[in-house]
Amino acid sequence: MNGPANAVSIGLSAAIVAVEGERPSVLVVSHEGAEDALPFGPFDPVHHRTLELGLRKWVGEQTRFDLGYTEQLYTFGDLGRHRTQQARDPGTRVVSVGYLALTRMVREAPNTQWRGWYHYFPWEDWRDAKPAMIEQVIVPALRKFARDAPSPEMTEQRRERINICFGEGWDEERVLERYELLYEAGLVEEFYRDGGKRAEGVRLGTAMMFDHRRILATAIARLRGKLKYRPVVFELMAPTFTLLELQRVVEALAGLRLHKQNFRRLVNVQGLVEGTGKFSTPARGRPAELFHFRREVLRERQAPGVRLGSRRSRTA
Amino acid sequence: MNGPANAVSIGLSAAIVAVEGERPSVLVVSHEGAEDALPFGPFDPVHHRTLELGLRKWVGEQTRFDLGYTEQLYTFGDLGRHRTQQARDPGTRVVSVGYLALTRMVREAPNTQWRGWYHYFPWEDWRDAKPAMIEQVIVPALRKFARDAPSPEMTEQRRERINICFGEGWDEERVLERYELLYEAGLVEEFYRDGGKRAEGVRLGTAMMFDHRRILATAIARLRGKLKYRPVVFELMAPTFTLLELQRVVEALAGLRLHKQNFRRLVNVQGLVEGTGKFSTPARGRPAELFHFRREVLRERQAPGVRLGSRRSRTA
DNA sequence: CCACATTATACTCAGTTCGAGTATATATGT
């Protein structure tokens, strides 16, 4: 049962995220003529004790960059989603393990650059307003996709998915679900590259190599979710920051605007930050106090957001 | 770069969960003399388009069982955690992808059986009371583990982890974190099987083959978390059920008791269930109405539990 | 038929959190 019969090569990729000002960005490797890629490489089972160590080695080589906070996202094994690599290496099947890493912005290495993630997902940024492309381009194209389904039941199923993804009540966490729907509907370039029947029409956002845009979608979705119940934002902040800076980063990640006064109340009451007594020196307006993250919360607090009822206290 | 240089074999394992009465159970394969195992097998890249299809094939063969709801959990690649298999197959490295599946209980196939999951994690069941073993066995042993650390800083770090895992404020979701701590402290059998220095003392819970107890811990943690923001419990329920039955299943999974009247209010106000007008016929007490899951909520509701503040409505 | 044990379900009530504001304070530029 060993040998090449079940042999698979594991690809490790990292979505390394930082926020510059109000732009959430991801570190990409770009070579002339090729699509953007996340830093990646094959896992070497001989030399690496764990997957994460293998990842760190690749990232280090490609970006001269030392990962801080990292988190495994998902393992993708779909045939076809790696077509470019498959063509090069027809022998082995590639299974792709994606990671999320958070960091503060640093200088880029050769061939790498920080790129705003809404570049790849322009429909995900609702900070100014609902992106016009949703009603003007996406929804009509998806409606057509639903109509063209092979059976009435599938049409209904597709309508359902469209409604969940782009309908009433924007759920900012469904980033992957939306990308996958657009992929299946042939609205992103990767669909054609992976072998989907060529067609005229829109290609939304900027394509990435292999399944890297899917991994990035997973990363954004995970980060938007985690934001709400773990203090991960602070991995992206400078040691001290004003409350507005913190809010802008959260907004950038979530792709939404928040109510300033309530945001301030929330982080205060949750004990996430502590004033330093020092103040910013802004060009205009009243100076804001500089805060820092209270590391102690990592120990103290139960995860907030425990839904599904109260624990019973007495036996009754 | 292809060929056996980076070749890895992928092991697929499923924690298939059902609840019988008040006992949350997992389907295990047991052969004489061997430790319990989850249904598993290698991924065959030639014949399977996706990882999940490969998993379904193995589970079907080993349990004559058709998976319903499934979800990928995590991919483990640590060298050493698969020692038994490594010894058999020294050529290839095994990377292990774990899945969670939810189902209603069905008859077992030969060599498989449903086994209560608290069999493997007795410290995780707080429904009756805090398990006595925590204060009597676990905490003292972990204290010793902290004292025996190679440096004072590590002692402090270990104390911290012990406090988060078993200290004030039980967080029922930290199942994996607790298991990993017990593993590192040499309090579970797998530690020794994987090459940890032999030692006298306790072996908590029942060991499983390979890294299967780790996968099960991941499954329980994930399910306990998901329970709170997605209506997954209903995958485990009969088509109709009383509200108390529903509560008992949630309690069994969470390992906690809940406040009955508030639980009822919660599922009602969330619109998760709908009365059928029919009633149970209990041995004692007033009959309870039978409810069923309102499938519509899958479309309607935003995920509940959106913490981290309100979206801004106007520009201000 | 009654009391009662048992379970289901409805309702209460105070404390907390949330959404959406208004009000006030402290800067800069003119």
Next chain:
DNA sequence: ACATATATACTCGAACTGAGTATAATGTGG
């Protein structure tokens, strides 16, 4: 001094939560 810009404090009603009490519908043993 005042217009503008930003920071921070405070308010207030609505909704949600935790922990009950109260009442309804069964079967059972006298």
